[in-house]
Amino acid sequence: SQKIEQNSEALNIQEGKTATLTCNYTNYSPAYLQWYRQDPGRGPVFLLLIRENEKEKRKERLKVTFDTTLKQSLFHITASQPADSATYLCAHDSNYQLIWGAGTKLIIKP
Amino acid sequence: DVKVTQSSRYLVKRTGEKVFLECVQDMDHENMFWYRQDPGLGLRLIYFSYDVKMKEKGDIPEGYSVSREKKERFSLILESASTNQTSMYLCASSFAGGNNEQYFGPGTRLTVT
Numbered sequence: 001s002q003k004i005e006q007n008s009e010a011l012n013i014q015e016g017k018t019a020t021l022t023c024n025y026t027n028y029s030p031a032y033l034q035w036y037r038q039d040p041g042r043g044p045v046f047l048l049l050i051r052e053n054e055k056e057k058r059k060e061r062l063k064v065t066f067d068t069t070l071k072q073s074l075f076h077i078t079a080s081q082p083a084d085s086a087t088y089l090c091a092h093d094s095n096y097q098l099i100w101g102a103g104t105k106l107i108i109k110p
Numbered sequence: 111d112v113k114v115t116q117s118s119r120y121l122v123k124r125t126g127e128k129v130f131l132e133c134v135q136d137m138d139h140e141n142m143f144w145y146r147q148d149p150g151l152g153l154r155l156i157y158f159s160y161d162v163k164m165k166e167k168g169d170i171p172e173g174y175s176v177s178r179e180k181k182e183r184f185s186l187i188l189e190s191a192s193t194n195q196t197s198m199y200l201c202a203s204s205f206a207g208g209n210n211e212q213y214f215g216p217g218t219r220l221t222v223t
Binding site: 046 | 202
């Protein structure tokens with residue numbers, strides 16, 4: 001079955017450093033991957049989408065890469081700030097649905 | 111801006127009660143989804159709908175039903191609430207012609223006692 005995995009352990013990063021989160025997928029070749037941010041007690045918010053033919057996508061301090069050989073997407077936040085602390089979810093398409101990772105909690109320490 | 115609203119942020123119900131969760135979106139999206147989210151289990155799809163009066167089961171439909179009589183509204187029904195249905199319920203919508211980028215409501219935290 002299609003599976004998408006994110007590191008379940010929280011990631012602690014010092015403010016100002018680059019945070020890198022990983023998303024791995026198996027048994028599927030998605031046409032694109034999506035990244036979302038979720039704050040406690042709230043619904044996820046869409047951040048970025050990267051297609052399989054795109055190596056890299058940027059939006060302000062965010063950068064996403066897509067490596068179809070490694071079956072992996074990396075999500076980077078540069079110059080991280082405490083306000084970036086949240087859970088980050090990746091997802092890939094499957095017919096009408098999205099297959100979701102469990103999310104990685106990111107904590108940016110001042 | 112896309113807006114997805116859910117009828118309640120917090121809800122407390124008793125075991126055996128019938129529970130209605132309402133979701134409304136204002137962007138004319140064809141697709142609508144109901145998820146539940148529990149600690150350590152991530153987002154799990156209960157039901158989705160790709161058109162009015164159409165519904166498809168997700169990964170965990172047991173104990174739930176849905177209704178989509180109008181394009182903008184998607185209702186989740188718990189016929190007889192049980193304590194194991196205590197959870198955060200999230201509604202989402204997406205445009206059929208896009209990349210299924212989903213827009214979520216604020217969530218309803220349901221507690222069944």
